[in-house]
Amino acid sequence: MASDRYTDRELMVTTAAREIEDGDTAFVGMRLPLIAFQVAVSTHAPDAMAVYESGVVRDSPADGFIHTMCDLPNLDRAVATTDMIDIMSRLQRGDIDVGFLGGAEVDRYGNLNTTRVNGEGEDIRLPGSGGACDIACMAERTVLLMPHEPRRFAEEVTYVTSPGYADDGNGRNNHPAPGGGPSALVTSKATFGFDERGELYLRSVHPGADVTDVLAAFPWEVRTAEDVGEGVVETTPEPTDEELELVRTFDPDGFWT
């Protein structure tokens, strides 16, 4: 843990929350994004809305901790509790600004794998896509979240569950997925962007993390903001006191964070 004020996952949540802009419609899935949306709508993005593939639409935090999108506090006083075809149709017609995705593996083009990996020569089966493939294909932009662990950064992912960019240098231009593709990867140590070719670059390191150390986890030479003409590698802002208090209100026992 990089700080005694907050955990790595608390920082990931507040960093993810900042990727939601005011007025956005965010597609929220499992785990950390459940908390991140609630932080965003309570701080800088009061007019953001969240949709959840089970059919929930919300404009406000749940009044109680939620383990899943379907926990009753997330259904209670929602803007709407509808169905998956409705929510996925919003996504497919281009109305979702940002979606959140996790993954067991990611490559330099933001292709994500949550289906199966190779561990010590044998296939390990993971739970699968859920709605991740759909979000990856069709959201205007996606934010990827994962622990900063070398085994998760792959030259080539074992299975493309959720497409990122093509490897032809044209990002999404010749790619069959209509959405905009990944805009950020937030790990437990750093935040990465994707350049116009669709390739990952280091945008900021989290407080206490070291650039060399961060980049050493990757099997390829990761470029930095400087390398791609996007300014300098910043230090990721720490969670504010207000943000931390909100995270701990929404996740009082630190179940997710």
Next chain:
Amino acid sequence: MASDRYTDRELMVTTAAREIEDGDTAFVGMRLPLIAFQVAVSTHAPDAMAVYESGVVRDSPADGFIHTMCDLPNLDRAVATTDMIDIMSRLQRGDIDVGFLGGAEVDRYGNLNTTRVNGEGEDIRLPGSGGACDIACMAERTVLLMPHEPRRFAEEVTYVTSPGYADDGNGRNNHPAPGGGPSALVTSKATFGFDERGELYLRSVHPGADVTDVLAAFPWEVRTAEDVGEGVVETTPEPTDEELELVRTFDPDGFWT
């Protein structure tokens, strides 16, 4: 009017009602079928259900006169008030046993026109299909209802709004519509069936009507039940007292009947 006990349209309603079998799901549209379903479910078909393309599902008569499927007595205490995609999907997946259709013109294969006709050399525009084309294409069987008027019986209809059978002698076998096609035509003077080739034949004449007179309204030589090996031309049963009372309960001012 053939009787002083009932009007032509009252007889058409009770005759149409008998085309609904117990347990059927009937697709009910405008006008006379609104009354016919209510008679059927009150008499011989207590387990029949009705669906209406606006989204209504009913298992019982409306508690009040209805001009349209969306009049509040038809929505009140319905089994469900849902939407058109739901109702049309039931039709498309083959769950509708019988549908009712009216028409300005019909040909010998049960093709119906409700879109435009030629009157004295000029086109006359009619309201159009509504859901009729869909019912004609996809219901297991359809019952056609129209006044017995020569101008309505055409060698070739001006516009096929609602397909009947093909003219190749194979009925629906090579026809692109998946439903079963017309099973009966009920006019104000007679009831017709369709043989296995898909061609109209006279099944019964209404009380007081004369076979020769009935057939004279057609521009082609209409065959009879005898001609197609379906027994003899019967006399259509009169409405029972119970049926008439029901018709007059459901349509107290004779608005439709």
Next chain:
Amino acid sequence: MAASREPLDVAVSRIDAGSTVAAGLALEHSIPFAVGHELLRQGVNDLSVIGPISDLLFDQLIGDGAVSEVRAAWVGNVSAGTGYRFRDAVESGEVTVENHSNFSIALALEAGAMGVPYLPTRSLLGSDIFEQSDQFVETADPFEGEQIALVPAIEPDWAIVHAQRASPHGDVHLWGNTGIVEPAVGAAENVLVTAEEIVDPDVIKSDPSRVAITREQVTSVVECPFGAHPSPVAGHYNRDNEYYLRYNRQTETESGFEDWASKWVYGVADRDEYATLVDADLEITSPTVAAEVQYGQ
């Protein structure tokens, strides 16, 4: 991305001449006549109107010359049959018609709502709605080889919906049959919602499964009691059938239509004044109260 809550005239002023407008979406239920009449008062014309069976609304817009194109399954008067203004305008070539079935217009809007270029159907083939149109495509299903029809998406500029209640943000409770309201709202670029009541957002949020439309689709939300007369609104008022019959008798000729419009459209400043002209008793005298439902935690 919430809707603007505003008066009817302001909301309708957002609809430009030449727009494609879907309306009459719940079939004979809750037809947005108040919006239709305000469109006429504001002289918005060259409209392309889209709907399943419009039951008078389109006939009125056509009669006043506001429409150049009709994309619909049925235009008339459900109580009386013919819509004379529609019939005359088609026969004289004043409006063009794209013939649909109810399901084809539903699927076209559903394709728009789902964000796909088309939806397949087993309806249409064998009809002249298919044969005499170049809008649809016949294709062999690549899985089983069956012939099916493809209905291309329609994405109207506007969908117009009258509902029972809405929040000022534009989240909408709607009940009774809804026809193709949801496909049209999903497909449309803009949505104008008129509601019998604008209510506190807490009312809407007390029953999120009742919400048929959410705010991000809605441009304007207008409180407009009696906004669907003469059509019925579940829980609010019954159908004014006599009105339909009178309209039928009055509008067989163009000059009859003008007389009708000069009273019911141009003779009133707004919907409140319109309501004073209606003398039928449409009150709900046998209310049915929905069984209680709880959420909570």
Next chain:
Amino acid sequence: MAASREPLDVAVSRIDAGSTVAAGLALEHSIPFAVGHELLRQGVNDLSVIGPISDLLFDQLIGDGAVSEVRAAWVGNVSAGTGYRFRDAVESGEVTVENHSNFSIALALEAGAMGVPYLPTRSLLGSDIFEQSDQFVETADPFEGEQIALVPAIEPDWAIVHAQRASPHGDVHLWGNTGIVEPAVGAAENVLVTAEEIVDPDVIKSDPSRVAITREQVTSVVECPFGAHPSPVAGHYNRDNEYYLRYNRQTETESGFEDWASKWVYGVADRDEYATLVDADLEITSPTVAAEVQYGQ
């Protein structure tokens, strides 16, 4: 064509070995665990299970050897991640998996419900869900020429749904998010509904817009309070998260799963006895009552 109202064991006895069964359709909400456990008690096996994200239900069926095929987007434990019985069964080749996304399984069932051979989507292309499968087809949209994917219909033998209340005829009130309940019910040959309460038909008919399932689709309707535990049911009980975590810890090994099943499945005669084993406080302590709605005439 009404449903049979009958006890859970009778209803489940209608499901043959080798059936294709869609369940867990409302995602983490109202999962029909009671039916799942009864399937195990009756030894119904060789099932092909179909669903979006099953959150334990499929893991339990798989762990007990009842499943030969999984057609799903996600199988695991939403509170804890891995579903160990699923993982082991896939890795050992005991079950085969057809990988879907949530939307592709939704569209497959929606195609079945709509009665069309397939539905088109802009999702899937570019993923290995598409590339490593022969179930989908890529095609050029004949209208605009865009490349899209076609998802073929799935028509399960059974869809299993747990709801808040149903009439003895099988008409069902369901609220809170519904996921893909409606597509699955429309697509399925048979539907088994368990409900917290069987109510008088008048209760259901007092609110026809709340009806999500109508009787002609339903084979059996069963009163089964607490039938979705440990998943939550809006208006009835909260999620028992501790149960999910304990299950995760207990079932990492096959023998651990057997211990779990011997207590929670085989150690009880029925759902009533099951309920006596649950000690978590899942009561709704802050109920939200839905705002009143009227119909009538």
